Amino acid sequence: MSGPRYERTRRQDQHLIGFECQACGWVSFPEEKRTCKRCGDAPAEMTEVQLQERGEIQTFVVQQYLPDDIETPQPVAIVDLPQAGEGEPARAYGLLTETDLEEIDVGTEVVARFRELFSDGERPINSFKFSVPREEKA
Template identity: 70%
Template sequence: MSGIRYSRDRRQHDRLVAFECQDCGWVSYPEQRRTCKRCGAAPAEFEEVQLAERGEVQTYVVQSRLPEEFETPQPVAVVDLPQVDGEGEPARVYGLLTETDGDDLEVGREVVARYRELFTAGDRPVHSFKFAPPRAESIGTDGDGAGDRGGEGER
């Protein structure tokens, strides 16, 4: 698989940059395109906004059946990430969770985006984030998992 498709949206994934529709306020993430997916404005006027790393779980599941490269149980959640300045709407983002006991998850729980190498595309590492409970509350780990970059496979 070519790595090029992962370089196009890299800024959004590396730095939680999102795009707010100036007509309806919808926050587009991770894609920036020229039309609004909610109000249909075409072309829409988008302004860049910065998302916070901490957001709220809207819903989730805990996956038990996945290919070997994924750790299981593997929770996945839809998370609303607010804008850093506290204004406007949150972006609705979904993603895998790590360092999380599935029994500890619930709708409304706070989680934090933690950056890591998610996988490799050809020879290139692809960096983005997984969600995890805020550090002081993390369950079943005492580790400093944030920012891990080495090793093999999915983490």
């Protein structure tokens, strides 16, 4: 059991909250940082920002070989999560769910889906994956 690891950023993980460097505009997600990964400002003035529940695929692969607890084929992407307001997006890894290779490309917009990422013991750890919008499956 590793409760502390998942509790530290639970608010960000479940609400897509980022932290924007006031010196350079870089957005940290999900860590609430005190230094800036881009401009190196330290201590950095970081302002909490809300990210949208959608992402734009920057690049991706479709995984065929993974341990058994991850179903394959598993598309995984680097996604940009735009801010609700003005400013730069946060850039993060996003697992895709219910999405096939044929449905995605660089630039495809995907929506955030609240899903079980894995479990800690028996306890589900829920956060976001991404998928093409459900209505596109009709």
